[in-house]
Amino acid sequence: MSESLLLSCRSGFENDCAAEIQFHANQLGISGFARTKNEQGFVEFECFTAGDALAIHRKLDFRELVFTRQWQVVYQKLHLNPDDRISEILSLSQSWGKCSQFAQDYPDTNSGKQLSGFCRKFHKPLQKALVPFLESSSDYILQLFWLDSQMLYLGVRLASNSSPYPMGILRLKQPSVAPSRSTLKLDEAFAVLLNEDERARYIQPGQHAVDLGACPGGWSYQLIRRSMYVDAIDNGPMAEHLMESGQLTHYREDGFKFVPSRKNVSWLVCDMVEKPSRVTRLMLKWLLSGWCKYAIFNLKLPMKKRFAEVQQDLSLLREELSQTGYRFEVRAKQLYHDREEITVFACLHRD
Ligand SMILES: C[S@@+](CC[C@H](N)C(=O)[O-])C[C@H]1O[C@@H](n2cnc3c(N)ncnc32)[C@H](O)[C@@H]1O
Known part of the structure; x- marks a missing residue:
């Protein structure tokens, strides 16, 4: 088998993940092709030339990848003997140089989740076998990606250029007092x-924030929890207990028409269900007018060509912000708590 990259993603977003890695490989002048199956929760990107998968993994900043939760280079696809899985893993991994640790992942799908117990059980014996060969100073992590208890993609990833979370998923606990599950998206x-x-x-206590499309208040709750004062814009009703916090003012207005009366808004957040291009232009208006310093917003993606839509929106943001001459940041990710959407952080440093 030739060398490949394995990229895990939300089930159902394989085509977007594939289009994205193909785009970046082309940009780097590396040829290869993506293998995908709908709803398998991962994509394989096969390179034609030895060394190219590692080259992409080293050169492409993981933060550029919107639809990828985790990624690794795959050196071997193995069908292991269930009576002795460890020997083969051990002998192969030693030929790839030292790693500082190992990690086990599997597809985040209904069938994949059944492997969590197996991975937990396998952890101890694998650790015992690998510990003598680990070197804490190495940036490489030996990465195992199980398809079932015998089929394994084995390779490495760079700790400094991949997600620090198991399976690339940050698991958060739903706060019992938060008014909606959406709260976890902002957290x-x-x-x-x-x-x-x-x-x-x-993020500083006492800052002012504006929450567009705020009801019932899951995102406002996160801002209040961080000791901010929030103007919540929505025609719907806000959760009563947030109103009682003394930190929230509710305006029953159109989020596209709302103009802040105060000059010191630090954070703009927006979870309105609207066309992504329209939300992008609204966010640009706020940032370019200096109405806020930082923005976090959702782009809803009910359309087919989601990667193309995201590229268009992010390019517009970057182009317009770069024309100011100020430093700026635009980062986007399909978060674990996002569904048919992605979340974007953008800011303009005017100093
Ligand atoms: C997904 S919900 C927001 C959930 C919220 N972030 C939370 O965590 O509870 C979208 C909200 O956007 C509001 N909305 C949609 N269009 C809007 C507009 N033009 N102006 C203000 N609010 C709008 C809807 O009323 C709805 O409450």
Whole structure:
């Protein structure tokens, strides 16, 4: 088998994940093709030339990948002997150089989830066998991706250029007082789209935030929880207990027409169900007018060519923000708590 990349994604988004990696491989001048099956929860990108899968993995910043949760280079696809899975894994992995640790993943599908017990059980014996060969200073992680308890994609990923979370999924607990499950999207966005240093600098108690399409208040709850004052814009009803927090003002207005009266809005968040291009232009209006410093918003993707739509929207954002001459950030990810949508973080540093 030739060398390939394995990219895991939300089930049903394989074509978007495939289109994305094909696009980036083309940009890098590397030829290959994507193998996908609908709803299998991963994509294989096969390269024609030895070394190319690792080259993509090293050169392409993982944060550029919107539809990929986790990725690895695959050196071997194995059909293991159930009586001795470890020997083969051990002998192969030693020929690829030192790794600092190992990780086991499987597709995030109904059938894949049945492998979680198997992986838990296999962890200890595998650890015992591998520990003498691990080297903590290595940036490589030995990555196992199980298709069933015998079929395995074995390879490596770079710790510094992949998701730090098992299966690329940040699991969060639904707060019992949050008014909707959507609340986890914003919680995850803060954790995944910003790094620790940015969270410390950009999120401060006492900041003002605007939440467009706020009802019933799951996103507002996350802002209030971070000690912000929130203007919530929506014609619907907000959860009563949020109103009682003293940190929230509810405006029954159209989010596309709302103009902030205060000049010190730090955060704009937006979860309105609308055409992604329309939401993108609204976010640009806020950032370019200096109405907010940072924005986190959802782009809903009910259409077929989701990668093409995302590319168009993100290109527009980057183009328009770059014309200001200021430094800016645009990052996007289909988060674990996102469904037919992605979440974007954008900001313009005017200083
Ligand atoms: C997905 S829900 C938001 C859920 C919310 N983020 C939460 O966590 O509870 C979308 C909301 O957008 C609101 N909405 C849609 N179009 C809007 C508009 N033009 N102006 C204001 N709100 C709008 C809807 O009323 C709905 O409450």
